Amino acid sequence: MKHVRVRITAHGREGEIHPMYDLWANAPFVDRAVALQWNFTGDALGILHYAVGDADAFEAAVADVPEVLDYDLVRDGVDAFYVYVRDDTTDALGELFDPVTQGGLVVIPPIRYREDGSVAFSIFGPDAEIQAAIEAVPDPIDVTVGGIGGLRATAPAVETRLSERQREAIRTAIELGYYEVPREADHRR
Template sequence: MKHVRVRITAHGRKRDIHPMYGVMTRAPFVKRATALQWNYTGDALGILHYVVGDTDALEAAIQEIPEVVGYDIERINEQSCCVYVRDSTTDPLQEMFSTISSGGLVVVPPIEYETDGTVAFSIFGPDDEIQAAERIFPFQLM
């Protein structure tokens, strides 16, 4: 078994991967965002986020994303919330999630959205499967 901490980037394709990716990494009203857990079924993604920032602006942005088929926001205080988002997937999102959620790989939360457009997370699994995932969906080792 191997453990790696990786950083991925959309390489300017945030909207292609999924519009929520750009909201969590680049929206001026999001100060910090973390994905706590998810359930990926291939055609849909349910994901729980912890977000620090302007919750009203976040909700307005979520309502404008056609791929979002449902959401719920639980405010923690004036500047933070938990957000459950269920959305349909795009082809690039399916490619990314099928790569990191197949075989013996385990992605360990939290998944940290960075303001530079990258996402950082840990992967555990067999060395050969981690290397295969890197060939399909390139990531930077941290």
């Protein structure tokens, strides 16, 4: 079994896969976005995202996407929001998701949309299934493998290596707003 970090890109042709993929990868009003969880049923895809950007512009754009069956947006401050989007799938999107939903592979969140239009995520599972999934990715998408490892390379494993005191420091920093933009606390408070 392997943990593989991959990056996919459609080189500006994301709309050929699905209009929402194009929106997340290329919209000028989305500064940063991550898919936190998703569920693919074959005929529909539900994804919970967290995004930093213009929520009003996002809502206007998503309302014009015919494949969007439903969405629910919750603002998180002035320039960030959570949004659940449920989409009809396209044939190309089905081809992209089938290899990671038909076997024993697990996609490890978050799925990060990058500024260059690429999407980065991790997959864990049997070596042969990972290889088959990478080989089955449809055109126009390219796959780049960024790293290969075992379970210890996944994000939750890193968290478990922190001491209780380190975890408490992080919890306190979050509560005080140290990681907010703009920062609401510093190292003294």
